[in-house]
Amino acid sequence: MTLGDVLSKYVGSRDLAVQLGEGNITLREGGVKPAPAIDISDLRSEINQVGKNNTMYFRVCFALLVVLFVGCGAMVFNFLNEPSKAGAVFGVTGLSFLGIIAQMLKLWKQKVTSDLTLALAGSLPPQQLLTALETILKELRT
16 A cells, blocks of 8 residues: 555545635535544554555665675676676666666655655644645645
């Protein structure tokens, strides 16, 4: 489960427009209904779970990076007398390094966003929290 999945669960449908400072949600078709209650303890626990999962995935990516680096070094050492094969090893593993690092950056961004969301969930009133969650969710989707 990603942070976007958790926030979607709490923000609800994209057909709603939140009015700042009002505590009401205006339906785009018209009419007003009160803002839904957000269970902050459930939100915090789900975001904590996302953070724990991201930490595990980040560690797996780091381990893959180390294994790839050691394997690349072993292959280069093995082909020390054949520079063309050593160059091919670097060419192949270079793309793998980039892919793993790109995934690690995505996980890090999600970790920072989930930490920010946890801080907001603990300090904002429910109406303002709903607005903040909607904004964060929009940023995650872009």
